[in-house]
Amino acid sequence: MKAFLILEDGTVFTGTSIGSPRDMVSEIVFNTSMTGYLEVLTDPSYAGQAVVMTYPLIGNYGITPDMESDRAWPDGYIVREISRMPSNFRCQGSLPDFLCRQDIPGIAGIDTRSLTKRLREKGTMNGMITTNENYDLHEILPELKRYQIGDPVSEATCKEQYVLPGDGPKVALLDFGAKKNIARSLNQRGCEVRVYPAHTPAEEIIAANPDGIMLSNGPGNPETNVSIIEEIRKLYDTDIPIFAICLGHQLMALAKGGKTYKLKYGHRGGNHPVKDLETGRVYISSQNHGYAVDAASMDPSVAREAFVNVNDGTNEGFAYEGKKIFTVQFHPEACPGPQDTGYLFDRFLEMMKGA
């Protein structure tokens, strides 16, 4: 079946429908990872967005147990070619079947490079995937322009708290749409991880007397999470060590007077170099963010910039002065992507032990 991807600037790409045949409208973003399509699909940070994979051959190893959450999150999925013959010893099914089961509309067979260039030049745009050949651009384009992501954190967070048992430090993980591997990374290091829904009051978390608090990644514009930011400010005021990733990093910055802004087309992929400003070492990181913290907006007496993106100089992390708090924009939990910054979890553990 034919499918069409219509961008808010009026560009139309014609391809083949994959997954669900229903229409979808969303924000179109691109990811440059060459492997890890399944981790991308199940990353809750993609709630409210449709993802284009820039690597043209997707689905080669099918569906494996490498899910970062229990379901697929993107509103839509856009690829050049989807494999008809998945091959891997852990393969449990094919990607097209998975998209159907998860009711994710998608389009294959389009020139994803041309699309990516358009998103790069004009910035992230809204778009629609439809299988209706008689689409009417007069009607659709205004609708596309109107689209805004709602409150994706509430949608992506867990509904109830749960615990991953461990003998080590007790970590409270605030789930804003957390990838499973954050909890797993801590748990594998022996931590007992208690996962809390995003809107849990700070008092409740503090009362549980955790050794450390982990603020997770998550979807959407950080500024819209007004009440969560309030709670984070309270967490900051305690002496409990805090480690934050991605959205967590942005929320902590907002809680302490920083500003965030939307990047032209975001950073999504597994090849971004980040520099540790303390040691001068550069690490390749996994990234997925459309917003960034304006480093200049942070009071240097509150936080000093700890990591910076080597390519575009954007902020990649803070160390909070006089506090056992450090936050990063990138994803040390990887999945997908390089594992080079996994040592940050060890640093967090050290911090908790020293507390």
Add this chain to the structure above:
Amino acid sequence: MPKNNAIKKVLVIGSGPIVIGQAAEFDYAGTQACRSLKEEGLEVVLLNSNPATIMTDKDIADHVYIEPLTVEVVEQLILKEKPDSVLPTLGGQAALNLAMELEENGFLKEQGVALIGTTSETIRKAEDRLEFKTTMEKIGEPCAASLVVESVEEGVRFAEEIGYPVVLRPAYTLGGSGGGIAQTREKLMEILENGLRLSRVGQVLVERCIAGWKEIEYEVMRDGKGNCITVCNMENIDPVGVHTGDSIVVAPSQTLGDKEYQMLRTSALNIISELNITGGCNVQYALHPETFEYCVIEVNPRVSRSSALASKATGYPIAKVAAKIALGYTLDEIKNAVTKKTYASFEPMLDYCVVKIPRLPFDKFISAKRTLTTQMKATGEVMSICDNFEGALMKAIRSLEQHVDSLMSYDFSHLDEEELLEELAVVDDTRLWKIAEAVRRGISYEAIHRITKIDLWFIDKIAVLVEMEQKLESSQLDKELLGEAKRLEFPDGVIARLSGKTEGQIRDMRRRWGITAAYRMVDTCAAEFAAETPYYYSVFGSENEAVVTDAGYGNEDETAEALSVCYKKDDPAKVPAISGSEQDTGVTAVSGEDKENTDMERKKKVLVLGSGPIRIGQGIEFDFCSVHCTWAFSKEGYETIIVNNNPETVSTDFDIADKLYFEPLTPEDVGHIVDLEEPDGAVVQFGGQTAIKLTESLMKMGVPILGTSAENVDAAEDRELFDEILEKCGIPRPSGGTVFTAGEAKEVANRLGYPVLVRPSYVLGGQGMQIAINDRDVEEFMGIINRIAQDHPILVDKYLQGKEIEVDAVCDGEDILIPGIMEHIERAGIHSGDSISVYPAKSISEKTKRTIEDYTRKLAQSLHVIGLINIQFIVCGEQVYVIEVNPRSSRTVPYISKVTGIPIVPLATKVIIGRKLRDLGYTPGLQPEADYFAVKMPVFSFEKIRGADISLGPEMKSTGECLGIARTFDEALYKAFLGAGIRLPKYKNMILTVREEDKEEAVEIGQRFQKIGYRIFATKGTADALKRGGVKANMVRKIEQESPNLMDLILGHKIDLVIDTPQQGADRARDGFVIRRNAIETGVNVLTAIDTAKALITSLENTDIRKLTLVDIAEI
């Protein structure tokens, strides 16, 4: 970390002659590195014995030494040039081994010279089997169960402990020489004995056989601060068991999930960190196909063939970055030269798929075993890029130039199913085609996988191509089907064959339906950043990104702008759609005004056609010529466009031409580029036979051929036309005739009298050329030649045994310039590429030289040569005959340029665009002889090709060459032998066994070897002759006689040299074959021509390795 300012003068060591396992990739790496060092203001001293390289140009380094790569030479060079550092990581294993020896013997320390780019400890840890294993164990990186053994008994004991099959890898050898897989004790003993001998340190690794596992490679970079990145990973389609150099490789990996990908990536980073490598490194893994278990197979602590491939596959300049790291820079300080926005600390992301296929030399070595093993056999490789795997595979196949254009090119349809399954188990260069046949027969993927161990994903991709063949055969060819066939990169010719149409019809259909190739950029970042480097590959059904300078839009931003304008202003319903199947190249609206403006300023545009994969007969020399021609055009104000498909070469580096199209060199592929670029002309005379073959097609496309016209190229090949010209000029040639059938050939041969030369026209490297001594030979050779349908007649010439003379000349239409006359040491009958060539010619008279000059002028003028011409003569007494004329660049151009200091290629290029030699400051005619003798020595890779006959004849067999240059002939000759790896004496024992007609000369040779202390062994006939001539010869029994015989002597490893001259004619293949093969495989030097033997003894008599004088080419 800023640059280390203590480094001011660096010695860069190259890799020496091209041999199997060490090819053009090191010229590419070395050239890139030298340019990178010079960019930093450093003084660069270069040492490489290979004169055909671009790196040995004086434009590339400040001081250039084309000298043998031996410890003695490097020591002398260091004393002479006093560099403060040595960079050995860009010259392959050859350079690394030299650096190790210099470090171990304390010379570097003594002289206060630093090793940069690596340390001896790093080299040892990576290269010494035992240290490597210990190091891997220390960081918990698994290796296959293995043991380093130094004796056969030890090896057998261990193999029986871990169980057969076992893999054997000798330490410190190139391309896995002497390695293999042993299934049984007998086989183990055979390989082990050989491997122990070939290893520089007498060690062989015996390891658990992991054949059938996935073979995955990572290219990793690390700087002095410990920052590391991976440039690329690659998956071998052929599982472990086939040398990666002989495997079909895809980048990035296709069948690995993120878990496996990252697991191995992390492991590679751990390894490069533990080895403390600063620069580039290649790690090879075996990954169990059904678990996460993996083994580290090998680490190369240097730039390698794989890193050249990774550089071309991603656009990341590994050698350049490695050189900068060696100077102290860190990855985040080095700009990404492709995007100019990101840094070298960025990992490339591909949005396409790359396929590499090896170019194997079985067309040259008909008797050789075609099976592929852990010992590399390929002489070169091709790479292709496409946005789908099938397309990349199809493009790579036709890039090979082996008469293959699809998965139907080798026919296995005559086999029954059982035979086919048996054939599938044979791992050779036709396996891809056997799998396709199996798919056609409906044999299940699983069955194919069980036999080949090739991943199902790849088998399915082959099936996609087979299904398309079937659709094209059975369905109506509509727009959709044709579009899909082109997306999968089916050539028009194949589509025509399958659909029962003509190629022209297919082309017309494509044009009518707008199915055209679009070009996309290799930008290192999957379009995340705007890149500026014009490195392109074609895709059907995509937006074109190649910005054509005369189309009126200057850059990409304008393109995007123009696009948005035309989308917005129209009625939304009419918005152009961009689709996968329908073609839409985006911008078409170009205002007339803009066009006019650009036309006025517009540079002329020239298409330079490269020479494709490195193969015997068409080597790196043609890349040298293509690159210099490109640079010369650039200097003359032209816009330059290179088309080539060889990932190992300098010409496919992204900053050589204004634009690089990484594409197959077929008429159709080049045609797509011509359609888009509309060049003002094309140059074909620098790209070897590959480019010459495209002449006719280019003319049909309306592209003017710059330089010598196509008719004149034809005139040199067309026997009748050429004879007319010769007659008109009064130039004699050996008599002969043109034939098509064996009958005709015999008739001509008998008229001329045997021996005769039989060869096809339009070939390079003497392919198919043979000397026949009787009717039976003629029949046999004609049969071989006619196995491939011949478009042109076959030539039968009288074979003259005289001195062979060669000249290269530049002709501007009126005047000629001959840089020098070269003389071959071997008499006529041995291919010029396999002969030792001496400049200046030393045994012909002044009068003969004038005759040669005169003939050259007349021929060049009559053929209206504009540019280069190469002529081969035979001189018998004072009589000069012409045997071959090639109105194009030749193998000898790089070497003669360097030793005479005359920039032949730039000169030819200037002449091509209309300049005159006299105006360029040259006095026409034969140039005065240089003060140096230069000897070009062929280098062979016989030990790598099991079963290949090593005896020399009219068909070329050498893979590379080295140069000896000195004030005296003897020293130049000695250096050339030394450079070719003939290091004598060791044991002072030799074997002499010659054919009847050489007996007299053998006596002289015997006497001279005896005089310098050699013990001579000979078989009866030769021994008798020697004794009669007063040489003390020890008689040995022939190999067919009982032991101890000749073979025992060879296998006893106490022999320095075997001189064995075989009979002429077809029988020579059988005569002495076993002796020569065994000698070569035991690492003994073998000479098969009496003249070569004479030259060797002359050089040994007169020169001492400790007293060589080094010549800086940059000062010539």
